[in-house]
Amino acid sequence: MHKLKKIYNSKSKVKKLLLSAVAAGAAFMLTACGAGNVAGNVVGDSAENPAASSAETSGNQSAQAGDKQKLQVVTTIFPEYDWVKEILGEQADNVELTLLLGNGTDMHSFQPTMEDILKVSTCDVFIYVGGESDNWVADALKGAGNPDRTAINLMEVLGDQVKEEEVVDGMQDEDGHTHVSAQENEESSAETDSDGAEVHADTTSGSAHEHDHEDLEYDEHVWLSLKNASLFCDTIAETLGQADPEHAQLYQKNADAYEEKLAVLDEEYKQTVDQSQWKTLLFADRFPFRYLTDDYDLTYYAAFTGCSAETDASFETITFLAGKLDELKLPVVLTIENSDQKVAKAVIENTKTKDQKILSLNSMQSVTTQEVEEGTTYLSIMENNLQVLKEAL
Numbered sequence: 001m002h003k004l005k006k007i008y009n010s011k012s013k014v015k016k017l018l019l020s021a022v023a024a025g026a027a028f029m030l031t032a033c034g035a036g037n038v039a040g041n042v043v044g045d046s047a048e049n050p051a052a053s054s055a056e057t058s059g060n061q062s063a064q065a066g067d068k069q070k071l072q073v074v075t076t077i078f079p080e081y082d083w084v085k086e087i088l089g090e091q092a093d094n095v096e097l098t099l100l101l102g103n104g105t106d107m108h109s110f111q112p113t114m115e116d117i118l119k120v121s122t123c124d125v126f127i128y129v130g131g132e133s134d135n136w137v138a139d140a141l142k143g144a145g146n147p148d149r150t151a152i153n154l155m156e157v158l159g160d161q162v163k164e165e166e167v168v169d170g171m172q173d174e175d176g177h178t179h180v181s182a183q184e185n186e187e188s189s190a191e192t193d194s195d196g197a198e199v200h201a202d203t204t205s206g207s208a209h210e211h212d213h214e215d216l217e218y219d220e221h222v223w224l225s226l227k228n229a230s231l232f233c234d235t236i237a238e239t240l241g242q243a244d245p246e247h248a249q250l251y252q253k254n255a256d257a258y259e260e261k262l263a264v265l266d267e268e269y270k271q272t273v274d275q276s277q278w279k280t281l282l283f284a285d286r287f288p289f290r291y292l293t294d295d296y297d298l299t300y301y302a303a304f305t306g307c308s309a310e311t312d313a314s315f316e317t318i319t320f321l322a323g324k325l326d327e328l329k330l331p332v333v334l335t336i337e338n339s340d341q342k343v344a345k346a347v348i349e350n351t352k353t354k355d356q357k358i359l360s361l362n363s364m365q366s367v368t369t370q371e372v373e374e375g376t377t378y379l380s381i382m383e384n385n386l387q388v389l390k391e392a393l
Contacts, residue, residue, distance in 0.1 A: 071095045071244050072123040072146075076134065077107055078367035079223040080127040080154070080232075082378040087237050089254040091247050098123070102369035107133045112140065121145030124243050127236065130155035131220025150239050154222050157235050161228075163290055165217045170301050170320035171287075172313055224363060225291035226266040226382065230259045261379060269296055269386055276393035280328055284313070284321060284344035285335040288363045292385075303343050313343045322350035330356065332392040337362045359388050 073095055075081040081099040088095055100116050101107055110133065112120075120126050121143045128134050130153035141151060155162050222228050237255035241248030273279070273296040280299045281289075287302035301324050303313045313321075325333065325347065333344045333356050344358045362381045 071125070071240075072098075072119075073125045073240075074098045074100065074119050074123040074127070076100050076110075076128040077223070078102075078364050078372070079229070079378050080129075080236075081372070083229065083233050083236055083258075084127070084240070086258045086377075087233060087240060087251050087254045089250060091244075091250060099369065099372070102367075102372070104366045104368045106365050108365075110136075112136055116140075117143060118145075121149075123149055125150050125152070125239055127152045128154070129220050129222065131222075132217065133220060150243060152232075152235060152239055154228075154232055155218065155220065157232060158222055158228060162222065163219045163294065165219045165305055166290070167305060168301060170303075170317055170324065172304055172317045219288075219290045221288035221363065222291060223378075224289055225295050226262045226269065227295055228291060229378070230262050233259055233262075265379065265382060265386070266295075269389070272386060272390055273298060273393065276390075278328065278330060278393050280330065281334055281389075281392060282321060282324060282328075282330055282332075282347075283334045283336075284341075284347045285339050288336065288365070289361060303347075313346070318343070318346050319350055321347045325351045325356055326353075330392075332357050332359050334358075334388075334392060335360050336365075338366060357391075359392055361385050361388055 071094070073084055075084060075098065078099060078101070081097065081102075084097055085092055088097070098119055100112070100119070101110055107129070117140050120137075120140045122145045124146060126141070126149060128137050128151070130137075137151075141149075223232070233255045237251045240251045244251075279297070280301070281293065283289075283300065283302035285302065286304045287300065289300070292298075293300050301321055303317050303321065321333075324330070333347055335341055335344050335358060337360055339360060341358055348354055348356045348358070362385055364378070364381055367376060367381075
């Protein structure tokens with residue numbers, strides 16, 4: 001995790017510098033520039049045509065009032081956007097709903113533009129995940145803008161149900177070490193030192209690698225649990241109702257109806273797992289599905305953590321995962337969406353049978369606005385993921 005933290009810290013410094021400049025620019029545009037336009041209308045135009053100036057000023061005020069009547073909701077990622085759309089229902093046309101990460105950008109590498117910051121600053125409701133990838137948000141919320149804005153942090157909503165990011169057997173950490181427990185490998189030097197720090201065998205160099213518990217990180221992929229989604233929808237409906245009391249009952253009614261669909265799909269997942277031959281998933285990729293696997297008591301092996309920036313697996317990781325495929329006789333190797341499948345193919349090539357199938361689960365980290373326009377929804381993706389699980393298990 002140390003390498004990833006350095007990357008995030010570096011990004012955070014850059015983002016803070018950018019956001020400071022943006023905040024200053026935003027304040028200028030919201031005050032000085034606006035004041036200049038009004039002065040121009042009053043002084044310049046009124047000197048030549050007072051009636052025209054009065055009409056133009058009145059028209060501008062009416063337009064601003066009309067815009068203000070529309071509720072402004074900004075979301076960072078696709079699941080939030082889709083939940084809001086479902087809860088708004090027939091009111092969707094009367095709300096300006098924005099998806100910031102709508103061009104396929106992964107949230108781990110998202111860099112907000114000045115326009116993004118202005119949208120966040122001036123909106124009525126802002127919804128974001130709240131993990132390490134959202135470090136830029138704190139500065140964005142400090143900027144001048146709407147003093148009545150409400151922000152929903154999904155990880156705060158989840159509270160003590162947020163899960164720690166974990167490194168399981170066979171997984172490669174950010175320093176290039178492959179974790180192998182003493183139970184998995186009798187020659188492993190995994191043990192606990194006198195300070196309570198966990199020590200794992202460094203299979204790439206033979207030395208020990210310490211994981212400081214003070215560097216604890218939390219898994220931010222909270223939307224990949226149908227149970228979590230139901231909780232988030234309750235919070236979103238309540239917040240929209242507070243921002244728009246006239247339609248509060250509609251929002252709660254829509255949320256209740258949507259949560260029933262989530263519950264039905266959740267039960268289908270449970271039945272699928274209960275009836276499955278295998279209870280283990282093997283990912284030759286990043287693993288953002290901790291919340292989903294925990295919901296249904298599935299175990300997993302994976303090449304990297306969910307937020308890992310690594311793309312090339314070590315020989316130790318590849319051979320470990322290949323060995324697990326042979327041992328458990330798993331028929332499928334999983335990846336996330338948009339994977340080049342390079343690691344998955346290498347793992348399969350190192351098995352005895354070399355006949356495993358590669359399938360992908362969609363983590364919804366790079367859904368595009370075009371896909372949304374074509375009818376992609378949170379439920380449709382989770383339904384597709386269920387079909388993949390049926391084949392994998």
